[in-house]
Amino acid sequence: MIVSKFGGTSVGSAENMKKVVDIITQNKEPRIVVLSAMSGTTNTLVAIAQNLREYHPQEAEFLTQQLYKKYIGVIGELYEEDEFFEKGRILIDYFFTHIRSFFEVPYSQSVEKILLAQGELISTNLFQLYLEQIGVKSKLLPALTFMRIDEKGEPDKSFIAQKLSKLLYQNKETKLFITQGFICKNYSKEIDNLERGGSDYSASLIGAAIDAEQIQIYTDIDGMHNNDPRYVDRTFSLEKISFDEAAELAYFGAKILHPQSILPAKEKNIPVLVKNTFNPEAKGTLICNCDYNDHHIKAIAAKDGITAVKIKSYRMLMAYGFLKKIFDVFDKNRTPIDMISTSEVAVSITIDQTKRLDDILTELRSYGSVEVDTDLSIICIAGNIAQNKKGITGAIFSTLENIPIRMISYGGSNYNLSFLVKTTDKVAVLNLLNKGLFKQLYPKTPTLLKQE
Numbered sequence: 418m419i420v421s422k423f424g425g426t427s428v429g430s431a432e433n434m435k436k437v438v439d440i441i442t443q444n445k446e447p448r449i450v451v452l453s454a455m456s457g458t459t460n461t462l463v464a465i466a467q468n469l470r471e472y473h474p475q476e477a478e479f480l481t482q483q484l485y486k487k488y489i490g491v492i493g494e495l496y497e498e499d500e501f502f503e504k505g506r507i508l509i510d511y512f513f514t515h516i517r518s519f520f521e522v523p524y525s526q527s528v529e530k531i532l533l534a535q536g537e538l539i540s541t542n543l544f545q546l547y548l549e550q551i552g553v554k555s556k557l558l559p560a561l562t563f564m565r566i567d568e569k570g571e572p573d574k575s576f577i578a579q580k581l582s583k584l585l586y587q588n589k590e591t592k593l594f595i596t597q598g599f600i601c602k603n604y605s606k607e608i609d610n611l612e613r614g615g616s617d618y619s620a621s622l623i624g625a626a627i628d629a630e631q632i633q634i635y636t637d638i639d640g641m642h643n644n645d646p647r648y649v650d651r652t653f654s655l656e657k658i659s660f661d662e663a664a665e666l667a668y669f670g671a672k673i674l675h676p677q678s679i680l681p682a683k684e685k686n687i688p689v690l691v692k693n694t695f696n697p698e699a700k701g702t703l704i705c706n707c708d709y710n711d712h713h714i715k716a717i718a719a720k721d722g723i724t725a726v727k728i729k730s731y732r733m734l735m736a737y738g739f740l741k742k743i744f745d746v747f748d749k750n751r752t753p754i755d756m757i758s759t760s761e762v763a764v765s766i767t768i769d770q771t772k773r774l775d776d777i778l779t780e781l782r783s784y785g786s787v788e789v790d791t792d793l794s795i796i797c798i799a800g801n802i803a804q805n806k807k808g809i810t811g812a813i814f815s816t817l818e819n820i821p822i823r824m825i826s827y828g829g830s831n832y833n834l835s836f837l838v839k840t841t842d843k844v845a846v847l848n849l850l851n852k853g854l855f856k857q858l859y860p861k862t863p864t865l866l867k868q869e
């Protein structure tokens with residue numbers, strides 16, 4: 418079985434949905450297709466929820482009307498036959514009546530989660546109805562019946578595997594399944610989600626649960642690039658990278674993959690192929706358990722929204738147990754730490770979740786003086802860093818002579834070197850590193866022959 422995930426842009430219009438159908442019907446291999454919401458939908462649902470939270474029902478209604486019109490346009494293009502257009506309209510009316518029913522009840526987190534789930538529910542239902550119109554047999558697998566997270570928000574892997582194997586067994590004859598990415602139920606059996614961009618994570622969890630042969634992530638670019646194409650012009654698609662390298666890049670900001678999406682695939686050693694829906698002939702990037710003998714820097718990514726906290730205390734001098742106390746503060750406040758760096762009398766820590774920052778700072782102040790820096794970005798360089806040839810750190814930092822670097826983390830992993838800069842320097846850093854580390858992309862212009 419293959420698991421193929423198609424992102425928001427891939428299902429972003431009727432025309433694109435038809436491209437997805439071409440891809441999944443090219444061969445008869447059994448497949449679970451995981452779909453995101455049509456691009457823009459989840460953002461609009463977030464905005465609707467925000468307006469309800471802030472008591473702006475008219476704005477919420479306006480956004481809902483706009484979204485409804487968009488979907489009426491989509492079904493007009495998707496269903497040529499009147500019978501299917503009518504079925505599509507009934508589906509859309511059903512979902513929008515459901516959305517509007519929450520305008521009448523008091524806003525809550527649970528209401529917001531239900532609203533956010535509607536995008537994937539709509540896209541999968543419309544897609545499956547289209548398959549029906551063109552005579553392709555398929556079955557909807559409702560993600561809310563098998564995708565579950567526990568009290569800590571972690572996927573309940575044994576529940577997912579158990580439920581999915583039962584569903585697949587009950588539908589032994591079916592070769593093509595369609596399911597929703599992103600959405601799940603939580604331990605209270607309420608509708609929840611795997612956080613923004615979570616459809617990649619859904620695909621990886623499903624792939625791992627059913628021991629798939631391959632997990633395919635179809636997106637709008639020819640695979641994973643060596644640098645962020647949103648900020649750097651000359652980038653290229655990587656042919657192959659290891660699970661560890663891909664995990665570092667995803668975690669440290671490569672938007673193409675959800676930060677946690679690599680781990681389930683790595684645990685089961687299932688190759689992940691990143692492909693382009695709009696150029697399916699392109700090879701894409703294979704993420705696998707490949708050997709680490711290639712001595713290369715593979716790629717660069719950046720993660721924004723980082724806050725650095727520095728705790729300075731002379732009580733740290735020659736003392737033991739100090740770091741534990743500091744870590745306990747973050748642990749107690751359920752705030753993950755990204756990077757750390759220590760000296761004999763100070764420790765600097767970075768976080769990307771600041772919901773509990775005030776409580777954290779209050780507690781930390783009992784251990785020493787505390788400084789906070791905001792609007793920072795972590796730059797991550799992934800590759801075979803530890804076994805790389807001498808001078809690699811020199812090569813990296815010499816390209817950044819004029820950029821102030823706030824913190825460096827090296828040696829924690831063999832596949833990652835990361836450092837902290839001001840977000841205002843991020844684009845310059847990504848471009849400087851591209852020029853310095855991928856020189857082949859910048860061929861020297863031939864020098865003109867000297868004239869006699």
Ligand SMILES: Nc1ncnc2c1ncn2[C@@H]1O[C@H](COP(=O)(O)OP(=O)(O)O)[C@@H](O)[C@H]1O
Nearest residue numbers: 424425426636637638641642644645671672673
């Ligand atoms: N290293 C990278 N390689 C490829 N794309 C990247 C990278 N870093 C950021 N991106 C951006 O990620 C986008 C794809 O991710 P996303 O928009 O989440 O796709 P989807 O909607 O298919 O899930 C690309 O269009 C590209 O701009």
Ligand SMILES: N[C@@H](CC(=O)OP(=O)(O)O)C(=O)O
Nearest residue numbers: 424425453459613614615616
């Ligand atoms: N629709 C969700 C889930 C998702 O993964 O979307 P995409 O595949 O377009 O990044 C979101 O917008 O967050």
